[in-house]
Amino acid sequence: MENFLNQMAELLEVDSVNPQDEIISFDAWDSLTSLSIIAMADDEYSVNISAQEILNAKTIIGLYQFIQSKK
């Protein structure tokens, strides 16, 4: 989980993120960041996710749990 938080912080261009943070609330959130998360999920967790599934997950923890469920 800690590794995932660090990865998300880097992609969202902040020093740190909290599990309950809403993904779309970050200033850096845009379609390219969405693609970055998709690429990271594939590279790091071998999981294919869509842009819509990221939105559906809503929070950082929600996305983490979704990725874990697809592994």
Place this chain on the structure above:
Amino acid sequence: MSFNPIALNGKRFLISGAASGLGRATSVLLSKLGAELLLLDINEEGLNSTKELCGDAVVNCISANLQNPVEIKPVIIGAVEKWGKLNGFVHLAGRPYVSPLKSINHNTTTEIFNLNTYAAIELSKVFISKNVFADVPGSIVFISSVYGIVGSAANVGYAMSKAALHGVTKSLSIELAAKNIRVNCVAPGFVKTNMLDNVSGSFNQDYYNTLNNLHPLGLGEADDVANAIAFLLSDMSKWITGTILSVDGGFTAQ
């Protein structure tokens, strides 16, 4: 006998990436034009399906992981000893890699480069050996992409691998001209294949519509690219080498 300058009777070609998409469509077309084929892919099940689609043509299948260069030579040498020397090959095997710069991954980028680009060089190296090349006019065709020519966001790893093929094409066309081997490259736009399905799965309908609108003639069919490959393999293109042929419905004309 009717005049058919694109006929490929009596010629034998290796097709990498033949298990699906453009590789499958190209294999089927070349078999209809009379060529004997050696189909190469990591996906053996897909290869067998392609072979079935080629009907009564002489088609043999070999499996190798092209991301691992040391696998390539022994597999091809063994196949050529069994089924005969080659007149050319097409490197269609490839993978997309959608990733913005901030999520680019070295390992994945290296895999993409090994498959999309370096495998083309390794296949060429094996092809020119006297044990493999049939010692008659030969033809090599690589497949790049519109994204080897123009830029797009979230595509740096893929664009690197495809733009590099243009340099490989031009360099080898000079080096191999003395051996009477032509080297050309087809740069397709987006065609309706499984690869596009996999990529576009990451996007929404708006993106798909945008993609369609980038092609003045609309999205292509796999056969549109296969036709260009057949031309470049045939003697109809015997004075063409070192060229990058855009087959993209006008994508890069804008």
